[in-house]
Structures are given as C-alpha cells and as structure tokens.
Amino acid sequence: MSKSKKINSQSYYRVSLAILKKNRLAMFCLGIVIALVLIAVFAPWLTPYDPNLNDVRNRFKGPSWEHPFGTDEYGRDILTRIFYGCRISLSVGIVSQLLASLLGYFIGVFAGYYGGRVDSVLSFLIQVFSSFPFLLFAIAVMFILGPGLMNLYIALGLLGWTSTARLIRGEVMRLKNSEYIQACIVGGGSGWRIIMKHLLPNCVPTLIITITMGIPRAILSEASLSFLGLGVSPPTASWGAMISHAQPYIRKFAYYSLFPGFAIIICVLAFNILGDGLRDALDPKLRS
Amino acid sequence: MVNFLVRRVLQALGVILAISLITFFILNIVPGDPVQIMLGDLATPETVAQVRAQMGLDKPVWLQYLNWAGNMLRGDFGSSYFQHRPVMELLLVSFGYTIRLASFSYLLAVTIGLAFGILAAVFHNKWVDKVLMVLAVGGISAPNFWVAIILQIVFGLTLKWFPISGAKDFSYYVLPAIALGTRYAASIARITRNSMLEVSKQDYMRTAEAKGLRDWLIVMRHAFRNALIPVITVAGTDLGNILTGSMLIESVFQISGIGKLMVDAIGQRDLPLVQGGVMYIAFICVVIYLIVDILYAVVDPRIRLGGGTRSE
Numbered sequence: 001m002s003k004s005k006k007i008n009s010q011s012y013y014r015v016s017l018a019i020l021k022k023n024r025l026a027m028f029c030l031g032i033v034i035a036l037v038l039i040a041v042f043a044p045w046l047t048p049y050d051p052n053l054n055d056v057r058n059r060f061k062g063p064s065w066e067h068p069f070g071t072d073e074y075g076r077d078i079l080t081r082i083f084y085g086c087r088i089s090l091s092v093g094i095v096s097q098l099l100a101s102l103l104g105y106f107i108g109v110f111a112g113y114y115g116g117r118v119d120s121v122l123s124f125l126i127q128v129f130s131s132f133p134f135l136l137f138a139i140a141v142m143f144i145l146g147p148g149l150m151n152l153y154i155a156l157g158l159l160g161w162t163s164t165a166r167l168i169r170g171e172v173m174r175l176k177n178s179e180y181i182q183a184c185i186v187g188g189g190s191g192w193r194i195i196m197k198h199l200l201p202n203c204v205p206t207l208i209i210t211i212t213m214g215i216p217r218a219i220l221s222e223a224s225l226s227f228l229g230l231g232v233s234p235p236t237a238s239w240g241a242m243i244s245h246a247q248p249y250i251r252k253f254a255y256y257s258l259f260p261g262f263a264i265i266i267c268v269l270a271f272n273i274l275g276d277g278l279r280d281a282l283d284p285k286l287r288s
Numbered sequence: 289m290v291n292f293l294v295r296r297v298l299q300a301l302g303v304i305l306a307i308s309l310i311t312f313f314i315l316n317i318v319p320g321d322p323v324q325i326m327l328g329d330l331a332t333p334e335t336v337a338q339v340r341a342q343m344g345l346d347k348p349v350w351l352q353y354l355n356w357a358g359n360m361l362r363g364d365f366g367s368s369y370f371q372h373r374p375v376m377e378l379l380l381v382s383f384g385y386t387i388r389l390a391s392f393s394y395l396l397a398v399t400i401g402l403a404f405g406i407l408a409a410v411f412h413n414k415w416v417d418k419v420l421m422v423l424a425v426g427g428i429s430a431p432n433f434w435v436a437i438i439l440q441i442v443f444g445l446t447l448k449w450f451p452i453s454g455a456k457d458f459s460y461y462v463l464p465a466i467a468l469g470t471r472y473a474a475s476i477a478r479i480t481r482n483s484m485l486e487v488s489k490q491d492y493m494r495t496a497e498a499k500g501l502r503d504w505l506i507v508m509r510h511a512f513r514n515a516l517i518p519v520i521t522v523a524g525t526d527l528g529n530i531l532t533g534s535m536l537i538e539s540v541f542q543i544s545g546i547g548k549l550m551v552d553a554i555g556q557r558d559l560p561l562v563q564g565g566v567m568y569i570a571f572i573c574v575v576i577y578l579i580v581d582i583l584y585a586v587v588d589p590r591i592r593l594g595g596g597t598r599s600e
Contacts, residue, residue, distance in 0.1 A: 127299065128306045131574050133532035140566055143554050144314060216429065223431050224536055228551060236415070237476045243434055261434035268429040276425075 016205075019281040026277025032172040032270040049077040051084040052235040060253050069259045072242070073249065077092075078256065081237035082263050087132050087266060089236045090224040093215035099157030099209050100214060106166025109195050109203070111165070112172030123169070130162045138221055142230040149232050152225065155216045164210045168203055175202055205282040212275035216268040223264055239264050292585055300578045307570045308360070311563055312353050319352070339396050356563075365564035375564035378549060383568075385455055386545035389538070390530050390557045392461050393469035398523060401472040405480025405519075410507060427474025433536040436467035440540070453542040464541045464544060468533055472526040483515035488591065489502050492513070524580030528573035 020026060039046065055075035063070045069078035129137075137159050145151035155254035175181055184194050225231040226240030234241065239260040246257035347355075359366065365375035404424065408417040443463060444452035450462050487493065488511055496510045535547030542548070546565060553561035 124299075124302065124306075128310075131303050131577055132307060133528050133536070133573055136532045136566060136569055137528075139535070139550075139554065140311070140314060140562070143562070151565055168513060175384050219430075219433055224433065227431075227536060228539070228554075229435050230554075240431070243431075243437065247437060250441050252447060254445075257434070257441075258436050261431065261438070263430050264434065265426065265429050269425060272425055272429055276416075 002174070010116050016100070016175040016281040023277045023280065026274055026281075027272040029234065029270040029277070033268065033274060034271070036090060036267055037224055039083055043080075043083040043087060047077065047080040049080040051076060051081045051237050060249075060256075063255065066241065070253075070255055073245065077101040078167055078242075078259055081242060082239070082259060084237040085239045085260065086267070088149065088236065089152055089219045089222060089264070091149070092156065093219040095153045096156035096160060096218045097211045099153065100160035100218075101164050101211050104161035104210070105168055105200075105203065105207060108165035108168025109172050109199055112218045113176060113195060113199065115176075115231075119169075122165075126162050126165050126169075129159070130166075134159060135221060135224060136216075138225060139228065139230060142225055147230060147233040149236075152222055152231060153240070155225075156221055157211065159192065160214055160218060164207070164214070167206050167210060171206055172199055175199060181279060193203055209275065209279045209282060210272060216271040216275070219264070219268055289585070296578060296581055299481055303574050307329050307574070309353070309567050311570070312356060313349070319504060325358055338376060340402060349452050360567065365567070366560035367559045368553070368561045371558075372559075375560050378432045378556070378561065379546060379568050382544055382546045382549045384545075385535055385543050386531065386538070386547060388455075389461055389464055389468065389534055389543060389545060390527075391497055392465035393467075394467035394472070394527060394530055395536075397472035397476060397526065400469070401476025401523075402480055404473070404477040406476065406507065406512060407480040407587065408486060409484035409488070409511070409515075412488075414566055415482075415540065416451050421481070424474040427470050428478070430470065431538055432467055432533055435470055436464065436540040438535055439463045455541075455543040455545075460541075460543075464537050464543060467540070468530060468537045471528060471533070475526065476523055477521065479517050480515065483518045487511050487515045520580060520583055520587065524583075527576050531569055531572060 043051075052218060053076065056069070057077035058071050059073060061067055061071040061075075067077050067079065067084065072078055072081070085119075107122055107125070111119045111126075120224075138155050141155040143158065145155060181194065181198060184198055189198075222238070223229055223240030223243070225245045226238040229244070231240055232238050242260040243257050246253070246260070249256055297530060358367070363376055365379070367374055368378060375497075404420050408420040408424075411417045440452040440463065443449045451460050452463065454460055466500040493510055494508065497504045501510075532547075533552055534545060538545045538547035539551050546569065552558075552560065553565065
C-alpha cells in the first residue's frame with residue numbers, strides 16, 4: 001500500500017533526476033562542470049601568480065613544478081591564465097544563454113500562443129536571424145560594439161535565441177490545444193497570466209535543455225571571437241585569445257597552444273555530454 | 289509543389305531584403321569615421337568633407353541605403369576604401385579560394401560523417417558505436433582554429449607532410465580542409481546515427497528483415513534512404529557554417545579567401561568591403577537554405593503537401 005503510494009507521488013523532475021543519476025557519463029560531466037565553476041570562482045586562491053603580471057626573465061619556461069603548464073611570451077604562468085580564462089568562458093556561456101533563452105522564450109511563446117499575424121511576423125524574424133551564419137553575425141556585432149565582456153554577453157545573447165524560440169513556439173502550439181489551457185482561456189484567464197503561469201512551467205524542461213546545449217556553443221563562439229581579437233581586450237586571459245597569442249610561437253613552444261585548447265575541449269565536451277544526458281532524462285519521448 | 293516553390297522563393301527574397309537592411313544599418317552606426325581613418329590624421333576638415341561628399345556619405349542614411357541597395361542589385365558593391373578596387377572584384381577573386389576550401393572540407397565532412405554515422409548505427413551499442421560517438425562528441429567540442437594549429441604542428445612542422453601556409457596547389461588544402469571539416473563530419477555522424485536508429489524501429493524494417501533481404505540492402509535501401517531527411521537539413525545548414533568557419537581557418541593557414549579578406553577588412557574598418565562580404569555570404573547561405581528546403585520537399589512528400597518548411 002505504502003509502496004504504491006510512493007510510486008504515484010514521484011514527480012516528473014524526480015523521475016528525470018533518477019534517470020540522469022543512472023547515466024554515469026553525464027554525472028561525471030556534471031562533476032567536471034562543477035569543478036570548472038569552482039575553479040572560476042576560486043581562481044585567485046588556487047594559484048600564487050598574478051595572471052596579468054609580466055615577468056620578462058621567465059619568458060617561455062617549459063612545464064616545471066613551479067609552472068606546470070610553463071609560461072608565455074610575457075613570462076606569465078599559463079595554468080594561472082587558464083584558471084582565470086575559465087571565468088570568461090563560463091560567464092559568457094551562462095549569461096549569454098540566460099539572455100538568449102529569455103528572448104527565445106518570449107518570442108516563441110508569443111508566436112505560438114497568439115498565432116495568426118503575430119506568428120507570421122515573429123516566424124519571419126526567426127527565419128531572418130537563422131539564415132545568417134551565427135558567427136558572421138557575431139563578428140559584425142562585436143565589430144560595432146568593440147571588445148569587452150559586456151559586449152560579448154550582449155552579442156551572443158541577442159543572436160543565440162532562434163533555436164529556443166523555434167522549439168518553444170512548437171511546444172506552445174501543441175500545449176495551446178490541451179484541455180487545461182483551453183479551460184483557462186474559456187475561464188477568462190488573461191494572455192499574460194496563461195503565458196507566465198501555465199505555459200512557462202511546461203516549457204522549463206525545453207529551456208533547461210536549450211540552455212545546456214547553448215552554453216558550449218557560446219563558449220566556442222567566444223573563443224573564436226577572442227581568437228580574431230574581437231573578444232575581451234588584452235591582457236585579460238581568455239582561452240581563445242591565448243591560442244591566438246600562441247600561434248606565432250608554434251615552431252618552438254608548441255605546448256603554449258596545446259593547453260588552452262584542451263581547456264576549451266574539456267569544458268565544451270562536459271557541457272555537450274551533460275546536455276545530451278539532460279535531454280534523455282527530461283524528454284518523456286526518449287524515456288524508455 | 290509550384291505553390292510551395294513560389295512561397296518559398298518569395299520568403300527567401302524577403303529574408304535577403306531584411307538582411308540587407310540589418311547589415312546596412314548596423315554597419316552604419318560603427319564608431320569611427322571611415323573617411324578620417326582612410327585619409328589619416330593629417331587631412332584637413334575641408335578635404336574630409338570633400339571626400340565624404342564624393343562618396344555620398346553626407347546624404348541621409350535612408351538615401352545611402354537606397355543607393356547602396358540599387359547598386360548592389362546591379363552587382364556593384366562599391367569600392368574598397370583601402371585597396372581601391374571594386375568590392376565585387378575582390379570578393380570574386382577570393383571566393384575561388386574559399387569555394388575550393390569549402391568544397392574539399394564539405395566533401396570530407398559528408399563522406400566521413402555519413403560513413404561513421406551508418407557504421408555506428410549498424411553496430412549500435414557495440415564498441416565501434418561507442419568509439420565513433422566519443423570521437424564525434426570530441427569533434428563538435430574542439431574549436432576548429434585550434435584543430436588547425438595542432439594539424440600544423442603535427443603534420444606540417446613535425447612530420448613535414450603538408451605545407452602549412454598559402455594555397456598554391458591541392459596539397460595546401462589538405463590540412464585546412466580537415467581542420468574545417470572535422471566539426472561538421474562529427475555533427476553529420478551524430479545525426480545520421482540517431483536518424484538511422486529511429487528508422488530501424490519502423491515496421492517496414494522488420495518486414496524487410498522478414499523477407500530475408502541481405503543486410504546491406506536493408507541498411508542502404510530501407511534504413512538509410514528514410515533516415516536521410518534530418519541529415520539533409522543538418523548537411524545544408526553546415527554548408528553555410530563552413531563558409532563562415534573558413535574565416536578562422538583561412539587566417540590560420542594564410543589562404544587569401546573571403547574569410548581572410550573579411551578579417552583584414554574588419555581590422556581596417558573597410559566598411560564597403562565588410563558590408564559587401566557579409567551580404568555576399570548571407571546571400572549564398574539563403575540560396576543554400578532555399579535549395580535544402582526544396583530538396584527536403586522532394587524527399588518528403590508530407591512537406592510539399594502539408595505546406596510546412598524546414599523550420600516548422
């Protein structure tokens with residue numbers, strides 16, 4: 001008796017969490033993500049060096065006990081700069097994706113809920129923004145705004161909403177015909193109330209997935225922009241910019257370009273696999 | 289079908305118009321006066337004003353747009369501020385390099401992607417599948433400019449198999465094509481595998497097996513053909529991304545394609561060249577997406593009859 005009651009009381013999210021917990025690879029990646037967040041937060045305590053302080057006598061020191069990843073062209077500790085670069089990558093990924101999801105949710109929900117002419121206009125907007133290669137657009141926007149962390153949030157946030165909007169629109173068009181939404185409409189619930197109180201909670205799983213999948217894409221875009229000199233301004237450490245600075249020295253100091261690249265791969269890989277795991281756990285259709 | 293074609297072409301034209309508006313107005317609020325940059329700090333205000341008038345930069349913005357759009361329709365993208373040659377000419381010359389690089393890497397991405405995807409699906413949950421999928425996730429996670437540098441270090445500098453900069457003959461394209469194609473090979477492999485697995489649950493697959501067809505015939509004729517629909521979408525979108533992705537790869541390998549032209553133009557704030565380049569790439573992408581949608585409708589009758597498009 002008590003056992004069957006327990007099963008009935010399992011909520012959607014509890015079941016999802018249980019599925020996710022069984023996925024060992026995804027849990028391992030969740031661990032990596034948490035570790036990266038801790039590194040970003042506690043960077044100053046993890047290393048005795050200043051990431052931006054030049055030390056000309058120590059230029060291009062190979063990996064050693066004092067400098068596990070060696071030093072760069074200004075004698076700065078590469079490991080330290082990777083720790084600090086983690087701050088840029090994670091914050092750009094997270095902030096820009098929160099912004100993008102906010103935009104994507106409202107554009108998608110308005111298009112899906114109101115339909116008709118509103119939908120035509122918004123769908124056309126989605127179409128326009130997605131016919132533009134993302135990186136090209138980001139380059140154009142960063143070209144105008146100039147380098148800087150804030151501008152990266154804005155550029156990647158303002159451009160990354162299309163896939164979220166498209167998914168939410170589809171989701172809402174399906175939900176709109178469900179009985180409980182129809183009941184709300186008949187009961188005289190206002191559009192805004194239905195959007196915020198009834199549609200939003202049902203779209204949360206989709207939003208969790210698009211945010212987790214969007215973060216690695218934003219991190220890669222930030223790296224590409226920084227590589228082109230359109231990201232954060234020097235001397236701030238960013239993984240993409242470090243690879244760009246290492247490029248002239250690949251003949252003699254190949255290790256310099258290796259480490260920031262590994263940092264990007266580990267970070268992006270962890271988010272990608274975690275995203276796959278979350279999708280498998282949250283999408284009822286994928287549950288077996 | 290005709291109805292679908294007409295609607296889709298009109299939509300593409302609208303998108304191009306919107307993109308041209310966005311490009312023009314966005315790039316018109318760029319800080320830094322291009323005339324001042326072009327003439328240098330020593331120019332007198334009179335000279336600056338004169339050159340501005342000559343280039344039509346003193347007219348209202350909307351008039352400038354109409355002029356620019358009108359010229360663009362005639363294939364005239366204006367002249368580069370610094371290279372003093374028509375933008376269209378510069379774009380066409382460099383496009384040769386970009387199209388070669390893009391087609392090599394696209395060919396690579398599609399072949400490897402489809403092969404790996406089919407293999408992984410056939411050996412579902414076996415070690416082949418697991419190894420290939422780990423490689424694929426790694427492939428979509430690695431930044432292409434970093435892969436490019438690693439390829440330069442390993443195959444260019446250490447093994448000395450391929451040249452690492454310039455674009456004189458085919459051997460110069462090998463490393464850039466791999467660097468650019470890896471990511472898309474990986475994404476095509478993932479979608480092919482998932483789509484094949486989806487299809488393999490269908491009843492007609494069991495029927496084909498029950499009929500005693502040979503394995504490869506089942507895989508190729510029954511599974512693969514039906515699994516192609518999502519693959520076409522991804523492969524089409526990737527072609528557009530390869531064109532932009534080539535910007536970074538061309539910079540790393542010093543290939544004077546559109547990407548490098550654009551990166552240099554951005555550094556010099558060469559407005560007509562940036563505008564022309566963005567429009568050119570965007571135009572090509574819109575055309576590619578249009579072709580993908582039409583292909584999509586040809587492959588899947590539900591779309592041309594139901595009136596949906598790729599985005600729905």
